[in-house]
Amino acid sequence: MTVKGVTSRVSCAACKYQRRKCTSQCVLAPYFPANQPKKFQNAHRLFGVRNIVRILEQLDDEDQKADAMKSIIFESDMREKFPVYGCVECIFYLRQQLQIALQELQYVNAQLHIYRQQQQHSSESSVNNGRLSMLPFFSSTEAESISQGITYSDFDVSN
Ligand SMILES: [Zn+2]
Incomplete structure (x- = not known):
């Protein structure tokens, strides 16, 4: 109209x-x-x-x-x-996630290094005698306590 x-x-x-x-x-x-x-x-x-x-x-x-x-x-x-910290709450959370990811990357790289050395060693001696434990870097409960109960959906602005 x-x-x-x-x-x-x-x-x-x-x-x-x-x-x-x-x-x-x-x-x-x-x-x-x-x-x-x-x-x-x-x-x-x-x-x-x-x-x-x-x-x-x-x-x-x-x-x-x-x-x-x-x-x-x-x-x-x-x-x-988050009336007290506003955006900072989100920044802290993402920074923590980044820190966890970087530590995990460091751990995976260290594991890779050990495997490569082991492989090199076993091909030299043609004896494959070792299996390294592949424990996850953080258990799920540790990761949860680190993120202090903040979930990603808290920062979802689509709704
Ligand atoms: Zn208007």
Whole structure:
């Protein structure tokens, strides 16, 4: 339906929250769809709608705008989930995961080195007398306690 050349549309979450008419020029509409009001409320609480609009106005490039909004929305959602540390909680978790992965890689490389030496030795003496134990570097309970009960789904912003 068109009235005076303006297509009527469903107000975005930002306009709905501010009780104003959402026009085709609304800069927030692409990032805050009407069916995700929580997303806008989180971003508004942390940054304030004026600051979000100001950030968008400073950027010319659509890709940069999209990246900025992705960052704003992620930070806001994390702040809602972890009121004290916000994004830092996520950074700590990923850093721990990286540390575990690096230690595991180090262990696997050490094992590989031992196997290579063993193989070299056995081909020289043509006696294959050894099997090294292949214990996992971390048991699942250790890995769980390291991640302190934070699950990856905590950082999933798709919902
Ligand atoms: Zn709008």
